Amino acid sequence: MWKRILALSLAVLMMIMTAACAGDGGQQTAEDQEILVWMPSLAPDGNDKEVWGEIVKPFEEENNVKVNFEFISWKDYEAKYASGIQMGNGPDVGYLYVEMFPDYIDAGLVEPIEDYLTQEDRDDYLYLEAGKIWDRVYGLPLSIGNPVALFYNQDILDSIGESAPETWEDVRRIAQKATADTDGDGKIDQWGLAQGWGQSFSQDLNWNWYSFVFQAGGDLFDEKGRVIMDQEPAVEAATFLYDLKNTDHALPEDCMAQTNSEMFANYFITGKAAMSFGGVNLANAQLLEGKDSDFEYGFTLKLKNKIESTRCGLDQMVVMSAAPDKELAAKLIKYMTGPVGNGQWHQVTQGAPVSRSEENHAFPMLKEALEGNEDIVRPLKPALRAPQVYEYLWKALQEMMNGNSTPEETMKDVTEYGNSLPYERQSDSE
Amino acid sequence: MKKVCGVMLDLFFLTLAFIMVFPFLYMLVVSFQETYSPYLLSFDPADYSLDNYFLLFQRSGFFLWVRNSFLVSISGVLLTLAICSTAGYAFAKLRFPGNDRIFFFLFAAMAIPFPATVVPLWIIMGKVGIASTMASLILPVPTFLGVILFRQAFLSIPGDMIESAKIDGCTDFQTFAAVVLPLVRSTVMSVAIIYFARSWNSLLWPMIMAGGDYNRTLPVGLAAMQDLYVVNYGLSMAGAVINFLPPFIVYLLLQKYFIQGVVSSGLKA
Amino acid sequence: MNRKHKYKWNGYLYILPMCLSVLFFWYGPVLLSAVFSLGSYSALKPFQFTGMGNYTALFSDKYFIRALSNTFIWVLGVVPAQTVLAFFSACWIAGKKSSFLASLVRKVMFIPSVASVTVIGIVCRLMLNSPQSPVNALLGIFGGSASNLLGSETTALPTLMLIEVLVNTGYYMIFFLTSLMEIPESYYEAARMDGAGAFRICTQIQIPLLKPVFIMIIFLGLIQGFRTFDLVYTTTGGGPGQASMTAVVYLYMQNFKFSQIGYAMAIGNILVVIVALLTFLQRRLLKNKENSLY
Numbered sequence: 001m002w003k004r005i006l007a008l009s010l011a012v013l014m015m016i017m018t019a020a021c022a023g024d025g026g027q028q029t030a031e032d033q034e035i036l037v038w039m040p041s042l043a044p045d046g047n048d049k050e051v052w053g054e055i056v057k058p059f060e061e062e063n064n065v066k067v068n069f070e071f072i073s074w075k076d077y078e079a080k081y082a083s084g085i086q087m088g089n090g091p092d093v094g095y096l097y098v099e100m101f102p103d104y105i106d107a108g109l110v111e112p113i114e115d116y117l118t119q120e121d122r123d124d125y126l127y128l129e130a131g132k133i134w135d136r137v138y139g140l141p142l143s144i145g146n147p148v149a150l151f152y153n154q155d156i157l158d159s160i161g162e163s164a165p166e167t168w169e170d171v172r173r174i175a176q177k178a179t180a181d182t183d184g185d186g187k188i189d190q191w192g193l194a195q196g197w198g199q200s201f202s203q204d205l206n207w208n209w210y211s212f213v214f215q216a217g218g219d220l221f222d223e224k225g226r227v228i229m230d231q232e233p234a235v236e237a238a239t240f241l242y243d244l245k246n247t248d249h250a251l252p253e254d255c256m257a258q259t260n261s262e263m264f265a266n267y268f269i270t271g272k273a274a275m276s277f278g279g280v281n282l283a284n285a286q287l288l289e290g291k292d293s294d295f296e297y298g299f300t301l302k303l304k305n306k307i308e309s310t311r312c313g314l315d316q317m318v319v320m321s322a323a324p325d326k327e328l329a330a331k332l333i334k335y336m337t338g339p340v341g342n343g344q345w346h347q348v349t350q351g352a353p354v355s356r357s358e359e360n361h362a363f364p365m366l367k368e369a370l371e372g373n374e375d376i377v378r379p380l381k382p383a384l385r386a387p388q389v390y391e392y393l394w395k396a397l398q399e400m401m402n403g404n405s406t407p408e409e410t411m412k413d414v415t416e417y418g419n420s421l422p423y424e425r426q427s428d429s430e
Numbered sequence: 431m432k433k434v435c436g437v438m439l440d441l442f443f444l445t446l447a448f449i450m451v452f453p454f455l456y457m458l459v460v461s462f463q464e465t466y467s468p469y470l471l472s473f474d475p476a477d478y479s480l481d482n483y484f485l486l487f488q489r490s491g492f493f494l495w496v497r498n499s500f501l502v503s504i505s506g507v508l509l510t511l512a513i514c515s516t517a518g519y520a521f522a523k524l525r526f527p528g529n530d531r532i533f534f535f536l537f538a539a540m541a542i543p544f545p546a547t548v549v550p551l552w553i554i555m556g557k558v559g560i561a562s563t564m565a566s567l568i569l570p571v572p573t574f575l576g577v578i579l580f581r582q583a584f585l586s587i588p589g590d591m592i593e594s595a596k597i598d599g600c601t602d603f604q605t606f607a608a609v610v611l612p613l614v615r616s617t618v619m620s621v622a623i624i625y626f627a628r629s630w631n632s633l634l635w636p637m638i639m640a641g642g643d644y645n646r647t648l649p650v651g652l653a654a655m656q657d658l659y660v661v662n663y664g665l666s667m668a669g670a671v672i673n674f675l676p677p678f679i680v681y682l683l684l685q686k687y688f689i690q691g692v693v694s695s696g697l698k699a
Numbered sequence: 700m701n702r703k704h705k706y707k708w709n710g711y712l713y714i715l716p717m718c719l720s721v722l723f724f725w726y727g728p729v730l731l732s733a734v735f736s737l738g739s740y741s742a743l744k745p746f747q748f749t750g751m752g753n754y755t756a757l758f759s760d761k762y763f764i765r766a767l768s769n770t771f772i773w774v775l776g777v778v779p780a781q782t783v784l785a786f787f788s789a790c791w792i793a794g795k796k797s798s799f800l801a802s803l804v805r806k807v808m809f810i811p812s813v814a815s816v817t818v819i820g821i822v823c824r825l826m827l828n829s830p831q832s833p834v835n836a837l838l839g840i841f842g843g844s845a846s847n848l849l850g851s852e853t854t855a856l857p858t859l860m861l862i863e864v865l866v867n868t869g870y871y872m873i874f875f876l877t878s879l880m881e882i883p884e885s886y887y888e889a890a891r892m893d894g895a896g897a898f899r900i901c902t903q904i905q906i907p908l909l910k911p912v913f914i915m916i917i918f919l920g921l922i923q924g925f926r927t928f929d930l931v932y933t934t935t936g937g938g939p940g941q942a943s944m945t946a947v948v949y950l951y952m953q954n955f956k957f958s959q960i961g962y963a964m965a966i967g968n969i970l971v972v973i974v975a976l977l978t979f980l981q982r983r984l985l986k987n988k989e990n991s992l993y
Binding site: 439440443444446447448449450451452453454456457460512513514516517519520521524525526529532534536537538539540541542543544545546547548549550551553554569570572574575577578582586602616620623624627630631633649663666667670673674677678680681682685 | 708720723726788806809812825926967
């Protein structure tokens with residue numbers, strides 16, 4: 001028996017050696033350059049590698065380069081980037097979302113792409129202004145993500161004699177009226193709002209928070225990056241949310257355990273809630289059109305308090321400073337986000353075009369949502385140490401929704417925390 | 431009365447076991463469906479299919495990830511067995527100065543929580559130059575737990591066995607390898623199972639060390655596939671099932687040695 | 700023959716690989732982290748020395764205090780529960796010898812230990828969080844509801860602790876079992892002849908004989924408890940609010956989400972100190988006569 005184990009170990013040892021040798025940094029032939037792209041997995045079926053592999057073939061041939069994609073899970077995205085950069089094996093082309101940009105810009109890790117844009121490019125791309133970070137165009141957006149909409153159940157609204165909500169007062173009124181016991185068994189089985197606060201990290205701020213502050217005419221940060229959530233707009237937004245749950249009792253009991261998407265699926269899709277906030281994305285569209293939902297639904301992006309405004313995501317592809325050939329990296333980014341690459345990509349993801357000359361492959365709901373609303377949707381403002389503020393904010397909001405603190409206290413606390421962290425920019429980005 | 435007590439106890443442990451295995455059944459059931467909500471499940475067999483699994487197999491890195499996971503786990507286990515059994519033997523049976531102190535010193539290292547070491551480790555690995563290689567995944571596998579287990583097992587071997595081996599002219603190593611080691615087969619199997627499962631399931635470190643598909647392990651690859659907003663729960667459960675199978679199979683194969691080894695060690699007074 | 704005084708220097712050779720491994724992968728990083736903890740370090744920016752600043756900040760950080768106290772609660776709850784449950788499970792299985800039922804339960808109980816804790820967390824979360832989930836239906840029979848277990852501040856942590864106990868019991872049970880099965884049948888016979896019932900057999904034979912195992916399992920449980928991360932992180936991320944935040948989860952968030960690496964390292968070092976102290980205390984208290992762990 002020991003002889004066998006010895007033999008096995010030797011065999012494995014040999015495998016390790018070959019694997020270790022083969023694994024060191026990958027092949028680099030003299031002729032072929034390589035470009036490394038790190039991005040999250042965005043294709044509906046998870047087959048990003050195959051899809052992008054096809055899309056970049058012409059680019060690879062034309063430029064004699066091999067494009068390597070690494071897809072990274074969202075949960076550990078920042079950790080992977082940080083460690084990659086530290087270890088010196090980070091990507092040449094990165095995919096950053098607005099929360100990440102400030103720290104990376106400040107540390108000199110990304111190059112603004114505006115130097116590589118021609119006038120044609122500037123005319124063609126739709127969201128260059130919106131995507132500017134500190135007044136410079138650093139990256140090019142791949143997709144416009146998840147504009148936040150208010151979905152409503154027309155049937156329920158009809159039954160309580162209401163029409164589509166347009167203001168916060170409408171929302172509260174409808175929520176109150178809709179929360180009822182519809183089958184007379186003494187238990188409430190229909191609620192006004194399906195909104196989830198159970199997400200373990202701050203991602204659900206996307207649907208639960210930002211848009212409301214915008215609609216109240218405010219923002220989370222000012223131009224300098226200072227937290228201004230103790231001002232009226234944010235406090236008003238917090239009060240709005242607080243009341244919906246704790247005063248109007250329009251949210252189901254388990255809203256604190258489930259994520260917003262889960263609440264959307266469990267309560268809104270099943271017809272048990274009158275309204276729900278969510279992103280206009282393929283999954284939600286499929287849920288709404290799917291066999292489990294059998295009510296008339298509507299959605300609006302035009303909810304208004306002081307202004308109409310709603311948050312959307314605008315993640316960008318960017319040239320990392322560590323890239324040996326920045327021009328090539330910029331070229332790749334333009335290829336991927338431009339009408340050629342993105343046209344194909346959006347066919348797979350059914351996303352909306354980000355440049356004028358791109359064919360529109362957006363799925364119907366998204367087309368409808370964006371039409372005429374280009375001025376209402378906006379991404380977040382950048383600020384240093386924003387991720388920390390968001391995580392803290394999220395936990396604080398959870399506490400508030402649980403009734404442990406008032407909206408004013410919560411906003412004050414978050415603002416104090418946010419401003420106790422250094423947020424002044426170290427250097428002017430070169 | 432005793433009978434009733436007995437039956438109640440039986441029922442209790444049965445229920446306990448069932449509760450423990452229930453999540454896995456759930457995982458299995460969901461993996462056969464395509465569902466965007468984890469609760470809108472159908473129990474209609476017509477909706478069941480292996481589609482999710484096929485989707486996974488088609489992932490371009492999939493088999494590579496599986497190969498890598500096996501490579502890392504098997505090598506890791508062999509390395510662990512080699513290092514921990516020798517160390518455990520030394521601490522149990524060999525006298526050398528500082529035996530106790532060194533043991534305690536190494537033991538204390540177990541208190542260190544892994545996330546605390548991750549950042550310094552990746553810096554060190556980067557500088558040493560073995561980041562993103564297989565070695566960086568395999569070498570950290572052995573931990574002191576294995577030593578504790580082996581030492582425990584060796585301690586219960588009476589000194590006479592070793593004496594008689596010495597009298598027969600064995601060197602220390604021969605005593606170790608040919609005489610003593612076979613006696614602790616159950617420990618060897620336990621350590622193998624535990625460390626195989628551990629290294630197979632580890633997520634954080636392989637994710638950070640993954641330089642590309644060539645050294646990405648299965649859990650990391652599966653995690654990367656999960657989109658933030660669009661989650662086909664069936665797909666992710668299918669991934670979870672596949673990830674679960676190898677350690678489970680290893681366990682099934684080796685677990686009979688757990689008990690058998692003890693029962694048949696034949697050294698009872 | 701004075702064999703006793705003859706040292707075996709080759710012992711060092713045997714322990715060398717392990718020593719190197721522990722030094723390189725554990726003590727080395729800890730030392731480095733101690734250095735980092737004395738300043739502010741971000742993956743993206745250079746190091747700035749600030750002395751004990753991180754540590755003083757930690758002591759007034761109410762979230763850290765909460766996380767730390769949660770961790771203590773965790774350990775105090777989980778360790779006894781899993782030890783006791785593991786022990787009794789082992790007793791029961793040992794008592795049944797080779798019955799099919801016992802061997803089935805024994806095999807099944809270990810299964811959670813070979814699975815990835817992350818996956819268990821995800822699945823448990825899915826199972827608990829919905830009004831339509833079967834768990835909820837079951838609890839509904841007893842008049843309870845599962846769907847807000849992980850969302851309510853009062854029940855989030857206990858629920859997680861319960862899950863942890865269920866996962867770990869099978870693992871520790873094996874240790875008890877192997878030792879239990881070494882107890883010769885003759886002991887039991889002698890006890891029965893003296894008229895001892897199951898209870899007396901348990902307390903006067905099994906527990907005393909298994910004392911070393913108890914000690915080891917409590918130890919391992921303690922250490923594992925203080926390091927607990929995966930389960931909490933994947934299910935609630937410490938929430939809602941801070942209700943289920945544990946020390947290592949807090950460390951992780953500081954480290955990766957906030958890039959406050961120096962701060963995180965300080966947390967790590969404090970944890971190490973605490974566990975080392977407990978280890979030391981336990982060693983002192985027990986002053987081992989029987990050989991066992993050390």
